[in-house]
Amino acid sequence: MIPLSIPEIRGNEWKYVKDCIDTGWVSSVGSYVDLFEIKFAEYVKAKKAVVTMNGTAAIQLALVTLGVGEGDEVIVPSLTFISPVNAIKYVGATPVFVDVCRDTYVMDAEKIEELITPKTKAILPVHIYGHPADMDMIMDIARRHNLFVIEDATEALGSEYKGGMVGTVGHIGCYSFNGNKLITTGAGGMLVSNNEEYADRAKFLSTQTKVVLENKAFYHPEVGYNFRMPNLLAAFGVAQLENIEEFLKVKRSNAKYYNKQLNEVKGITIPVEKEWVKNCFWLYSVVVEDEYGIARDELIIRLKEKGIESRPFFMPIHDMPPYKMCKRGNLDVTNDLYNKGINLPSSVGLTHEDINLVSEVIKELGKGK
Known part of the structure; x- marks a missing residue:
């Protein structure tokens, strides 16, 4: 059988994962978590990156970070894997479906404005199968209507738009490291942003809004999420990124x-x-x-x-x-x-x-x- 898409494991995966096991740092805290975020941000040329347990979690986290919620509408293509649409529902918002371009399969930017209403809060383009959407037009529409743009780049890691990495043009970009993606951690995702406040907010929310007090007690000032990636998977990701x-x-x-x-x-x-x-x-x-x-x-x-x-x-x-x-x-x-x-x-x-x-x-x- 010639498979559709399977992972390629050829580098330091065993070495880095063994290091996690040998040192006991196998859970969601460890040097590889930090290193994966730093190296990934460097690769896509974003100011900050935040690891998550999968790409869906990254998209949900992006929506929550930008305040998208109950009563809001988010414009999204219908030709997509269901993750971004489900994430919109998770936060209580409503998806509004826009058509795609026949040649690139991605969101048709020329059909966005006819769907904008006073309830519209964000546009969520999906760079399906790797080809980027027309981000200049999408960002122009977003600016004129005061909307957020969240890029679903879960299928487009490594793609470029006018010289820049896909996922870094909008307010927040999201990636997936599922087993069939360009690089994999088995399961996992990443959120990136060139707005450090958004990235810091996303990191805080993704780690249960945990604040460690002086006596080492955990204080949680608001509802958070356990979207963390284990150090084991981050180690795998660091190795994969070396061969991207x-x-x-x-x-x-x-x-x-x-x-x-x-x-x-x-x-x-x-x-x-x-x-x-x-x-x-x-x-x-x-x-x-x-x-x-x-x-x-x-x-x-x-x-x-x-x-x-x-x-x-x-x-x-x-x-x-x-x-x-x-x-x-x-x-x-x-x-x-x-x-x-x-x-x-x-x-x-x-x-x-x-x-x-x-x-x-x-x-x-x-x-x-």
Whole structure:
């Protein structure tokens, strides 16, 4: 089986994790927690970073930090993994669904303003599958309407927008280190901000708002959250971060090779990379158009028969039972992409031989064989 996306472990992971075990610093306090935050902030060029137990927690923490809550509305794409939408509900706010761009799969910035109401508090773009949203337009809209912007960069670590790292353009950015991401800690996330007050507030909230008194008693002045990352996982993350540039290089090289193999296949629309971005190509994603000859779901079945794992684009959240009644714009592009989009094997360990096999199957099926 050629898997969709599995972790690449090739560096100091064992060494750093063993250090945690040998010294007994295995829980949520330890030198690797601090080091991971510092090194990650340096990599994305943010002033501060705050580790969390997963990417969903990072998004919820960002919303709470910015005061988004009961009665507020947050504009978010429906074509996304459900985490950012659930996080909006966790804080008592209401998601408002905006359509996406057909070529990049991300939030269509030109359709945001028609959804803004007096209740709108924030915009939450999701840089899905690695391609950044149009952050200049989104930030301009946010400034004119006095809104916050929280970037869901959980799938876009390593992507760049006009020379800067995705996740650092908005007020707060969030990342995930799930096992299928560019780098992993098994489970984990990160919040970053160039506003130190936001970052400090997020850190305080994420650690149960704990204040240690002179006699070592714990005092909690307000409701907090246990969103901490164990030192063990942070150690793993530090090791992974040491190889991130190589991982990113491989991802982009493989995407280029995929493009070369699939560019001439009728009915297969390959992913774009706008001139103002650098796409990390977390997953290599294509659209199976009507001209291809068989439907997307049939292609998934046929690939599986050849030992190739693939996955459809995320099912739109507005079709999920908890969110069917939420306010939305026209979502025709979202629905179309879900019905036709497919993610192909994208692991860092993927070889050109693997890509050749995947591509040959897609070429053969497109000819009606």
